Amino acid sequence: MEEGDFGRPAYECNDSPAVFECIQAWLQRCGSEHESCRARNTQHVPLPTRLLDVGGDDIRLIETTKDEQGIYVCLSHCWGGYQPIRTLQGNIERHKIAIPWDCLPKTFQDAVTIVRKIGLRYLWIDSLCIIQDSTSDWRAEAARMADIYSRAYFTIAALSAKNSKEGCFPTHDHKYEAHYLTPVSFQGKPASVFVRQDHGHPGGYFMSQNTVLGRGPTQPLLDRAWVFQERNLSLRVVYFGKTEIFWECRTAGYCGCRPGIRRDPDRPECIQTQSWRKWQLMVDKYRSLSLTMAKDTFPALSGLARAFQRENKGLGRYLAGHWEAHLPRCLAWTTRESRAAEADWRAPSWSWASVASATYDLKEVEPACSVVAVECRQAGIDPYGELEVVSSSCWLELSGRLFPGTLPYHDDPYGYWNIDMRTTYGHGHFTGDLDFKSTVSPDAIPPGGSLELLCLHLGVSKATDSQKGDEDIFLALRQFPNSDEYERVGLVSFNQLHGKIFPDGQLYSQKEVTVRIK
Structure with missing residues (x-):
């Protein structure tokens, strides 16, 4: 903006250039200003067993080598009773050649678009990067979940999509559209103003499940038990919500309409107490969330348990x-x-x-x-x-x-x-x-x-x-x-x-x- 401007764009959750510029700015700010985030390298890390290569015209599944390093992005999404495209023992070789764009549900398509717009190449999606009908592969990859999410450059969270058909960029309520007002004079200088109806969360709110991010029908992702560890293991998360985008990292929280939001005090790294009590608080929060299959009770928490033991000695x-x-x-x-x-x-x-x-x-x-x-x-x-x-x-x-x-x-x-x-x-x-x-x-x-x-x-x-x-x-x-x-x-x-x-x-x-x- 020119000198004298006192407004700024109120970013909605869509696939406009402004949104990707905002995400790029958040990533750059985190990488340059957040000391605790910089301490965790997510750019030259061992790659997961499989990734989606979205860097070319085609999308294909690749299998990495043991010592291969790089940078990748994860997707956190709800299955929600709808079974998206999966990698199986019978189709894995076809997926290595190409996965047709039309076979991807909208959430997967949007995730590919986000990764490409940010200028990256690799994307990890559970249903495609784990062989879903192989018990041995599923257990092996579940055991690596702590590394998969914690090493990702950032995680894309489809916050408002109840299943993979609904996408990261939802249809907006028009009352929340941002409007640019004609230039006005402010202290003798031209000024630009962007306005829209308030989303209802006051500045300074915590980036928690019950405040800014919210839970319930409009934000179904945060009601899922699997997502609890995905959120808490990830160094950086970009949430694509019903009305706007949100950012959360180990240092800060941002949203599309406010300059800063205090981080969730209930996140594991924010809880200042004895390790046993911290674990109890985490279990309490985890057990309040929905889990479709009871047999996943431990697998859905295994990555976080592994990371917790690394960070707390003598357990x-x-x-x-x-x-x-x-x-x-x-x-x-x-x-x-x-x-x-x-x-x-x-x-x-x-x-x-x-x-x-x-x-x-x-x-x-x-x-x-x-x-x-x-x-x-x-x-x-x-x-x-x-x-x-x-x-x-x-x-x-x-x-x-x-x-x-x-x-x-x-x-x-x-x-x-x-x-x-x-x-x-x-x-x-x-x-x-x-x-x-x-x-x-x-x-x-x-x-x-x-x-x-x-x-x-x-x-x-x-x-x-x-x-x-x-x-x-x-x-x-x-x-x-x-x-x-x-x-x-x-x-x-x-x-x-x-x-x-x-x-x-x-x-x-x-x-x-x-x-x-x-």
Whole structure:
């Protein structure tokens, strides 16, 4: 603009030259001004196993060599019930020759256009760069996901497309179109002004899932569990939204209508706390998102788990979503949705992945039990990936103090469910992992009946501003028939505001025993 101009273009989300100039400017600014971003090289990096070469007139799939380096871009998109073109064992050789433009859905076409306009050559798209009907290739590439996204020059995020047919450049609501006003005089100098209706996010908002970027029907991408790690692993992301474009990197956030937005304080690198707590917060956010196939629970998080272990020392082994060094502290999760007895096995009962919606509502738990041994066997080569689909593949042995508990019939959908543990006062607050209430559930407790459980003293959750008084936390366990093994069926909490839950010394004078939980 000439001197005296005080307006600037309000960039929409379209394929106009101005939009690509804006993206180029963001990339250049990040590369020259953002020290923490510059520290991560994304220009001369080992290339993924396969890439789309979009540099010529034709688009083709290439297989890279082990030591080959270069620069590439990733696409983050929703499948959304629509199956886009895929690379299969039967068509991979044809894809190496050429992939016809008309065979690509609009989101893929738009991604190719973006890469070409930015002046780059290589693009990584999951459905085309992973052999989709090869279990071994899929597992091998899932194990490389941390490197694939973290090494990308930037990631294209089709924010508002619910599937690959809708594209990166959506049809706009005309009320958000930018308009150039005729030059006006400002302090004696000509000035240009660009105006459009406000999108509704005030300046300074965080670049988070619930504010600027948003979630829900208009921004379906951020509701997907797979995208959680894609977003958090990527060094730079350009979001193509319903009304405008957004930028997010390790240093800053921008949008098409504001000069700067504060970065999301919930991103892993922004959370300043102990590693175990940081992981809990990440799991909480991840488990609030949608996942089409339950078997992908661990694969969709494996890249982030791998990166997390690189950045946090002393975590030990990764065990069904937990870190060995922080067991048993991290077993104190609860669930919003009970585990269905008929559901396919995907994780041991002590893992948050065994239920559909786990959360860490409790604060720090000081353990009162100890880990004797633990075993988890993966289905493939990825130590962070899918588990062997047999319950005997994973077990945990804890040494601690066991107390009997009686869980009575309970039909109040809103009231607290208490468990009688023969304490000196009241009852413990019980949160079930299984559906003990529904009449159609095989685990249902009949009217007037009860269920006998054993409760292992997990530890003590200390009082905080939001939690008045210390709480004793127990794992509720049910013994398998004709076995000396147990499954976790819930969590029990006693608040010490009302006094000690057992006569003096009885809680800790109980002899410790070892139980195996599967």
